[in-house]
Amino acid sequence: xxxxxxxxxxxxxxxxxxxxxxxxxxxxxxxxxxxxxxxxxxxxxxxxxxxxxxxxxxxxxxxxxxxxxxxxxxxxxxxxxxxxxxxxxxxx
Ligand code: SF4
Numbered sequence: 266x267x268x269x270x271x272x273x274x275x276x277x278x279x280x281x282x283x284x285x286x287x288x289x290x291x292x293x294x295x296x297x298x299x300x301x302x303x304x305x306x307x308x309x310x311x312x313x314x315x316x317x318x319x320x321x322x323x324x325x326x327x328x329x330x331x332x333x334x335x336x337x338x339x340x341x342x343x344x345x346x347x348x349x350x351x352x353x354x355x356x357x
Contacts (some may be wrong), residue, residue: 268321280322280340284342285300285342285345286336286339286342286343286344286345288297288300288328292338293350296351297309297310297349297350298349298350299349299350300342300344300345300347300348301345301347301348302317302319302348305349312351313349313353317349318347318353319336319344319346319349319350320346321355321356323357324330324336324337325346325356327343330344332345333346334346335344338350338352
């Protein structure tokens with residue numbers, strides 16, 4: 266399956282059930298995505314700090330309390346609220 270296929274087409278709608286991002290997907294591996302921020306490799310990603318996860322990321326599109334939500338870096342799939350990747354950016 267190609268990962269880079271469409272980053273725009275599916276947009277931000279979470280109205281239908283979407284597959285979860287697999288950590289082994291090429292895009293996920295490239296970004297160091299893990300479904301549980303507790304498993305972030307701190308040696309590989311020294312900028313990671315406790316408290317960072319998809320739910321606290323500016324790019325996360327899930328609502329507070331959701332277990333998963335969209336992320337524009339993974340169009341058409343959902344990332345775990347407890348997940349993390351190296352593109353994490355503090356929510357404003
Ligand atoms: Fe999670 Fe943010 Fe990375 Fe998307 S960019 S996978 S919301 S940490």
